[in-house]
Amino acid sequence: MIRMFGVSKIYRNGIKALSDINFHIKKGEFVFIVGPSGAGKSTLIKLIFREELPSSGQVIVAGRNVARLRRKDLPFFRRKIGVVFQDFRLLPDKTVFENVSFAMEVVEASKSEIRRRVPEVLELVGLRGKEKSMPSELSGGEQQRVSLARAIVNNPEIVVADEPTGNLDPETSWDIIKLLQQINLRGTTVVVATHESSIVNMLRKRVIAIEKGRIVRDQQKGVYNYES
Amino acid sequence: MRVRTFGYFFRQAVVSILRNSLMSFASVSSVAAVLIILGMVLLLGLNVDYIASDIESQVEITAYLADGLDVKQVSEIGQKLIQVKGIKEVKFVSKDEALKEFKKQLGDQGDLLEGIKEDNPLPDFYRIKTINPSDISEVAAELDNIEGIVDIVYGKEVVDKLFKLTGWTRLIGLATITIFAFVSIFIISNTIRLTVFARRKEIGIMKYIGATEWFIRWPFLIEGMLLGLIGALISVSVINISYYYLTKTVAQSLPVIKLIPFDSLLYKITVGFMAIGALLGALGSGISIRRFVKV
Ligand SMILES: Nc1ncnc2c1ncn2[C@@H]1O[C@H](COP(=O)(O)OP(=O)(O)O)[C@@H](O)[C@H]1O
Ligand SMILES: [Mg+2]
Numbered sequence: 001m002i003r004m005f006g007v008s009k010i011y012r013n014g015i016k017a018l019s020d021i022n023f024h025i026k027k028g029e030f031v032f033i034v035g036p037s038g039a040g041k042s043t044l045i046k047l048i049f050r051e052e053l054p055s056s057g058q059v060i061v062a063g064r065n066v067a068r069l070r071r072k073d074l075p076f077f078r079r080k081i082g083v084v085f086q087d088f089r090l091l092p093d094k095t096v097f098e099n100v101s102f103a104m105e106v107v108e109a110s111k112s113e114i115r116r117r118v119p120e121v122l123e124l125v126g127l128r129g130k131e132k133s134m135p136s137e138l139s140g141g142e143q144q145r146v147s148l149a150r151a152i153v154n155n156p157e158i159v160v161a162d163e164p165t166g167n168l169d170p171e172t173s174w175d176i177i178k179l180l181q182q183i184n185l186r187g188t189t190v191v192v193a194t195h196e197s198s199i200v201n202m203l204r205k206r207v208i209a210i211e212k213g214r215i216v217r218d219q220q221k222g223v224y225n226y227e228s
Numbered sequence: 229m230r231v232r233t234f235g236y237f238f239r240q241a242v243v244s245i246l247r248n249s250l251m252s253f254a255s256v257s258s259v260a261a262v263l264i265i266l267g268m269v270l271l272l273g274l275n276v277d278y279i280a281s282d283i284e285s286q287v288e289i290t291a292y293l294a295d296g297l298d299v300k301q302v303s304e305i306g307q308k309l310i311q312v313k314g315i316k317e318v319k320f321v322s323k324d325e326a327l328k329e330f331k332k333q334l335g336d337q338g339d340l341l342e343g344i345k346e347d348n349p350l351p352d353f354y355r356i357k358t359i360n361p362s363d364i365s366e367v368a369a370e371l372d373n374i375e376g377i378v379d380i381v382y383g384k385e386v387v388d389k390l391f392k393l394t395g396w397t398r399l400i401g402l403a404t405i406t407i408f409a410f411v412s413i414f415i416i417s418n419t420i421r422l423t424v425f426a427r428r429k430e431i432g433i434m435k436y437i438g439a440t441e442w443f444i445r446w447p448f449l450i451e452g453m454l455l456g457l458i459g460a461l462i463s464v465s466v467i468n469i470s471y472y473y474l475t476k477t478v479a480q481s482l483p484v485i486k487l488i489p490f491d492s493l494l495y496k497i498t499v500g501f502m503a504i505g506a507l508l509g510a511l512g513s514g515i516s517i518r519r520f521v522k523v
Contacts, residue, residue, distance in 0.1 A: 075440045078435070079437075079438035089429070105233070105236060107437070107438055108233055108443075
């Protein structure tokens with residue numbers, strides 16, 4: 001589902017964020033990308049949904065070489081990927097329902113589809129009854145649930161999350177991770193970048209560790225550090 | 229594009245216009261200004277053409293006579309005129325008759341001339357018809373040599389003078405329009421840039437949700453076109469109301485001048501100006517969209 005061959009990324013300012021990255025994430029996998037701050041986790045995530053292009057090497061996602069995607073195909077490529085960020089990125093002047101239905105409007109879903117699908121997804125992330133709330137009225141964990149709901153409402157093949165629990169307390173973080181796991185159990189490939197060891201260690205999923213832009217470890221049923 | 233999607237775009241555009249009220253106002257005003265000037269130049273030009281063709285169609289030469297000629301001198305001039313080649317008909321109009329004619333032309337306002345009956349400033353003249361309208365210039369040149377004729381006026385000459393006068397007005401008008409058009413495109417593009425900036429977060433989210441480039445662009449394009457349309461609407465109202473009163477006033481106080489009737493212009497100008505307004509708006513937002521909204 002996601003493959004990288006000899007990928008490196010040098011930003012325009014000359015910073016080498018990634019070098020010689022190779023991995024293959026299969027359909028339905030749950031993978032943690034771990035590493036200290038500045039290791040290149042976010043850059044890796046951005047390469048997956050083609051926010052950034054690799055400086056060299058190949059990035060293949062959902063059967064498409066991202067470097068060869070034509071501009072007009074890019075939106076349709078991105079519809080296969082749900083994205084979740086640390087800062088939630090909700091629209092503050094829209095309700096919970098609207099923040100989620102917005103994602104369906106953008107892909108021009110029909111009104112009846114929206115009416116059916118949005119409550120279903122809100123139910124899944126445990127936000128039933130909060131449809132009319134504004135993001136500012138929600139806790140951080142709830143806001144992240146809304147952003148999760150938005151990421152999966154169009155049934156993407158892949159969900160990528162960049163530090164989804166970075167702004168949350170441990171207990172809430174755990175809820176969000178469990179939700180991601182639940183999404184994964186329904187067949188969606190999930191990639192989570194994080195530098196929080198506790199979560200990684202508890203879940204025992206595949207761990208790809210990067211340091212200074214290089215993969216230092218790629219381990220099934222892994223933990224954050226060898227030491228811990 | 230689905231109808232509902234268009235509704236969504238339209239709402240976005242309206243919300244942005246209201247939110248950016250100051251810049252929206254500047255955009256609308258600039259478009260209105262361009263179109264009002266365009267309207268003035270256009271109406272002036274059209275009316276000059278209209279009046280000119282009216283005058284040109286009159287294949288008459290008016291030969292004004294010197295003041296204080298006696299009856300004999302006048303009839304001598306008449307004799308000479310008849311002998312000029314190309315002249316079909318010659319008719320003497322005395323200053324009293326001229327005054328009566330003029331009074332008739334003025335219609336209701338004829339009373340204005342009551343006071344000058346005693347001291348009539350109008351000269352005597354001969355009204356001359358040529359056999360062939362196209363010969364009128366040569367015939368008129370011929371008459372120039374006849375003693376006792378002080379001035380010769382014929383349609384084509386008046387028309388030439390009129391065109392010379394309006395030529396400059398048109399040139400200045402068009403230059404002003406061009407400059408203002410660029411200014412309004414510039415203002416609109418800045419307004420749209422502000423909207424894009426205010427909604428950059430939303431645009432970012434739309435991009436990674438998988439919105440197509442045009443789905444993101446349409447609301448901004450509609451916003452620009454709406455600004456242009458509102459500007460056009462204002463200009464059309466101003467032009468229509470002013471022209472309505474202008475034709476009414478001229479018809480009452482200067483019936484000699486025949487302006488193009490109000491009704492026959494209304495429709496064309498309205499439709500044309502709305503189109504120009506929308507175009508200016510689309511150009512303005514197009515510039516900003518191309519630069520700032522990319523997937
Ligand atoms: N847009 C950018 N332009 C230039 N340098 C960047 C950009 N994004 C990230 N970097 C740099 O690339 C390196 C990796 O950053 P990042 O991928 O954000 O790491 P992480 O998410 O693991 O903290 C850092 O040195 C960072 O400063
Ligand atoms: Mg990061």
